[in-house]
Amino acid sequence: MFHPHPPSNSPAATQARPDDLQLEFDFMRPAPSHPASAFSSQPPDRMPRLGAPASRLVNRIAGTHRVIIYCAGSRALESFLRPLELVAYKIGVTGAVSAQARVEDLRRKCYAGLWGCPDDPETHRVLPHAGEWSMWSWRPDQLRGARLPAGFHLHQGALEIEFPLSTTVQQVDDAVHRAFKGRSLGDYLASPEGKARLVQRGLDPDSRLMTRYTLMEVLDRISVVDELYRFKPRIELPLLIRILEAGLAPLRYSQPGRFEANRQGPSHDR
Numbered sequence: 001m002f003h004p005h006p007p008s009n010s011p012a013a014t015q016a017r018p019d020d021l022q023l024e025f026d027f028m029r030p031a032p033s034h035p036a037s038a039f040s041s042q043p044p045d046r047m048p049r050l051g052a053p054a055s056r057l058v059n060r061i062a063g064t065h066r067v068i069i070y071c072a073g074s075r076a077l078e079s080f081l082r083p084l085e086l087v088a089y090k091i092g093v094t095g096a097v098s099a100q101a102r103v104e105d106l107r108r109k110c111y112a113g114l115w116g117c118p119d120d121p122e123t124h125r126v127l128p129h130a131g132e133w134s135m136w137s138w139r140p141d142q143l144r145g146a147r148l149p150a151g152f153h154l155h156q157g158a159l160e161i162e163f164p165l166s167t168t169v170q171q172v173d174d175a176v177h178r179a180f181k182g183r184s185l186g187d188y189l190a191s192p193e194g195k196a197r198l199v200q201r202g203l204d205p206d207s208r209l210m211t212r213y214t215l216m217e218v219l220d221r222i223s224v225v226d227e228l229y230r231f232k233p234r235i236e237l238p239l240l241i242r243i244l245e246a247g248l249a250p251l252r253y254s255q256p257g258r259f260e261a262n263r264q265g266p267s268h269d270r
Contacts, residue, residue: 055097056097057095057097057160058165059162060165063164063165064151064162064163064164064165065095065162065163065165066153066160066161066162066163067093067094067095067160067161067163067167067169067172068093068094068095068096068099068158068159068160069091069092069093069158069159069160069161069176069244070091070092070093070094070099070102070103070135070136070157070158070159071089071090071091071092071135071136071138071158071231071233072089072090072092072102072103072106072133072134072135072136073089073090073133073134073136073233074106074111074112074113074129074130074132074133074134075128075129075132076110076112076113076127076128076129076130076132077089077112077127077209077228079127079128079129080115080127080209083201084197084198084201086185086188086197086230087230087231087232088185088228088229088230088231089136089228089229089231089233090106090111090112090133090227090228090229091176091180091227091229091231091240092227093169093172093173093176094169095169098156099135099156099157099158100135103133103134103135106133107131107132107133108131109211109212109213110126110130110131110211110212111130111133111211111225112127112130112209112210112211112225112228113126113127113130113131113211113212114126114127114130114209114210114211114212114222115127115207115208115209115210116204116207116208116210117204117206117207117208118208118210118222118224121222123204123207124210124222135157135158136157136233137156137157137158138154138157138158138159138233138237139154139157140154142233142234142235142237143237143238143241144235144237144238146238146241148241149241149245151252152241152244152245159241159244161244161248161252162252163248163251163252164251164252167251167252171251172248172251175247175248175250175251176244176247176248177226177227178247179243179244179246179247179248180229180231180243180247183229183230183231184226184228184229184230185209185225185228185229185230186208186209186224186225186226186228188230189208189209190208208224208225209224209225209228210222210223210224210225211223211225
């Protein structure tokens, strides 16, 4: 039987965790509440209504807009993965001005808070603390001496990346998840190696992490989670940036030289 929190006097509770697992989730703090923002696949210059204030993410003169890449983790996910000696986070994409609005949405949905066989509701179990999601805030020192590429910015703990106005947020979202496909937690757990690890911990190898979606308090659907990645944000920010730079280049450099003016001065957190 799966026990997300072993008894305090059990060997699993007293055994020290490997160094690369320690402190990965010690960042969890209550975050300020922000109103939810609607996600749109349209570039920001198509979003505001006539007379609406311009978004700070849009530079109409340069013909660009910024898309935010953020990282978030949850206590439920950490507790579930610790016995498997795995670390994973959600890497998300948004065109909203604040990534915190997206993290609030993860909390409301209890994202990745369900474990079981997708086709067998009798096996579905809610993970403790499923709604405790928090954003990981990156700092300039976590770049470990690396320079941000042209058009990349660190702002309020998230990455902001410049794209031509013709590039939609949905296109960026699709490209980001293609770039990180090799680090997908779901794909790993479904692999022979991942299934063997689940069996060793007494877990059903055919089960998956899922999210229960409701509409007006009525069950709408249950979906398998596919945006969690084996990634350590504390030490792997430079690697994440390299993956994003390569994976997003076709969308960013469709017009040669667009970001050359920024090569000398990418911005950091302020």
